[in-house]
Amino acid sequence: MTIPHFLVIPYPIQGMVNPFMQFSLVLAKHGCKITFVNTEFNHNRAQKTTSSDQDKFIGSQIKMVTLPDGLSPQDGRTDQIKVLLSVKSSMPSQLHKLIQHVNAVDLDNKINCIVVSINMGWALEVGCKLGIKGAVLFASSATSMALCDSIQRLIDEGIIESQNGLPIKKQVQLSPNMATMDTSNLPWCNLGENSKIYFDHLVQELQILKLGEWWLCNTIYDLEPGVFSLSQKLLPIGPILASDNNTSSFWQEDATCLEWLDQQASQSVIYVSFGSLAVIEANQFKELALGLDLLNMPFLWVVRSGNNNNENHAYPDEFHGKKGKIVAWAPQKKILNHPAIACFISHCGWNSTIEGVCGVVPFLCWPFFSDQLLNKWYICDVWKVGLGLDKDEIGVISRREIQNKVEQLLGSEDIKAMSLKLKEMAINNVQEGGQSSENLKNFINWAKK
The missing domain is CATH 3.40.50.2000 (Glycogen Phosphorylase B;)
Structure with a gap:
């Protein structure tokens, strides 16, 4: 041979x-x-x-x-x-x-x-x-x-x-x-x-x-x-x-977020990332920022740099973000395997889905397009390791919806148990x-x- x-x-x-x-x-x-x-x-x-x-x-x-x-x-x-x-x-x-x-x-x-x-x-x-x-x-x-x-x-x-x-x-x-x-x-x-x-x-x-x-x-x-x-x-x-x-990243990864995670308590940090293509509309960006404030928990938020919609990334005046860290790009696999991470607000891209499963991280699902909606169905309805975020009557995921779903997710022992079971399957x-x-x-x- x-x-x-x-x-x-x-x-x-x-x-x-x-x-x-x-x-x-x-x-x-x-x-x-x-x-x-x-x-x-x-x-x-x-x-x-x-x-x-x-x-x-x-x-x-x-x-x-x-x-x-x-x-x-x-x-x-x-x-x-x-x-x-x-x-x-x-x-x-x-x-x-x-x-x-x-x-x-x-x-x-x-x-x-x-x-x-x-x-x-x-x-x-x-x-x-x-x-x-x-x-x-x-x-x-x-x-x-x-x-x-x-x-x-x-x-x-x-x-x-x-x-x-x-x-x-x-x-x-x-x-x-x-x-x-x-x-x-x-x-x-x-x-x-x-x-x-x-x-x-x-x-x-x-x-x-x-x-x-x-x-x-x-x-x-x-x-x-x-x-x-x-x-x-x-x-x-x-x-x-x-x-x-990641030897093929298109953006500079901010390694300081790992040092910041080291200073946080176990399972205390909300990780937010929507991958390399999704773009958030300005009003929705505002609601997400204020939702993270409402939770009063540490958060690590990836706000991607270098796309043509940076004007959407205007933080509202009432946004404090004192407990959070915002980075332009991040070493995601290392983050999802960090003991400080409590949950993952994700676009449900397949790479992120697999990485989250392997990191035993429960999902809050925020799909945008393509196969992401199908992946959300698997996460929430089939594997039962996450919850979906629902839009209101004007098509926006509100700050209260974000707050309520995070609290519901982190309070679910069933989701935590299923997350652990899926990781064991993957490793085996x-x-x-x-x-x-x-x-x-x-x-x-x-x-x-």
């Missing part, structure tokens, strides 16, 4: 780049070689924000390479449809040349498997033409991917519209051993004016992703057991948490002999052949 050489290429957003780097670190620990493809724009961002000694975390087995995303340096990257279309049109020919160059330099250890994220299926086509096998790594739940893969079935059964994917029926049950889901939570239905464009892309993308012989998921069987009966391709290998060090899966661990070994052995 040869040493597998993986070319790993995530879609260029933080929520996909980070789990792909963690996955690469896991592969490196198993003796594999990895060529990691970043866009030039994101690589430059990461170079500015990560430490100069990041090489010791990445390791010699991971080689970082870049390709242009087709946009100019002046173009913003917040319009995801614009990024998606540019990447699809400009990158395939460049990737073909990159692979040929890498293989010419390393004749004894050529790339023999390409691993892509969703939205990057075109890279599987490039690999297929070069005789390189492929796999897909989903940075979302297995259920989210199963729903996307079931689009034609949902159309045939009259559950969604064929033209735009919008719900016709209110509920769907993918298999008899899965709970019934609300169709308003379908991951392509919550993207506003971009929903139709993304739905059309998704239909094409899922066909291309079938070129991947393995569909790897950053999840564990016990979190979503019913979904794995739907497809033999879906394979849980999570939680993928190779390192607490990645330990030697665990199901996720064995699945990953099988995948690597397949790549060696």
Whole structure:
């Protein structure tokens, strides 16, 4: 058997780049070689924000390479449809040349498997033409991917519209051993004016992703057991948490928050973070600030810098925030594993969901779009490790709602018990002999052949 050489290429957003780097670190620990493809724009961002000694975390087995995303340096990257279309049109020919160059330099250890994220299926086509096998790594739940893969079935059964994917029926049950889901939570239905464009892309993308012989998921069987009966391709290998060090962050992490957490009492701090893409409207930002004040508890709040809506981040005059610490970006995995954290007010992105589960942190769910609403359903209704925040009659989550739900969450012994149970499940899966661990070994052995 040869040493597998993986070319790993995530879609260029933080929520996909980070789990792909963690996955690469896991592969490196198993003796594999990895060529990691970043866009030039994101690589430059990461170079500015990560430490100069990041090489010791990445390791010699991971080689970082870049390709242009087709946009100019002046173009913003917040319009995801614009990024998606540019990447699809400009990158395939460049990737073909990159692979040929890498293989010419390393004749004894050529790339023999390409691993892509969703939205990057075109890279599987490039690999297929070069005789390189492929796999897909989903940075979302297995259920989210199963729903996307079931689009034609949902159309045939009259559950969604064929033209735009919008719900016709209110509920769907993918298999008899899965709970019934609300169709308003379908991951392509919550993207506003971009929903139709993304739905059309998704239909094409899922066909291309079938070129991947393995569909790897950053999840564990016990979190979503019913979904794995739907497809033999879906394979849980999570939680993928190779390192607490984020070697691919697009923003400078504020490490002082860890020192601040060290000064706080056990399970006393509310952690608030909405990921790398969500933007809060000005009035809602005000209500959140005043809700944190009302609680009169220590809080750590990530108010992301560098987006185009900084004008929304105007703190109300009556906001004191004396007990809190506000940072622009933070080392989230370390925070969620800190004993001072009491709960997590989260957008319910899948990476944050998995990290919170592994940190035994109860959730207050504040989803914005895409698969986040489906993840909230799992957290609140299936796993029962969190509570949802409800909007008022004008569509705002009020300060009183925030106060009441935090108090209710922290007073629930059942939620604390379930949180501990989920963490034990997750750890057991990645330990030697665990199901996720064995699945990953099988995948690597397949790549060696």
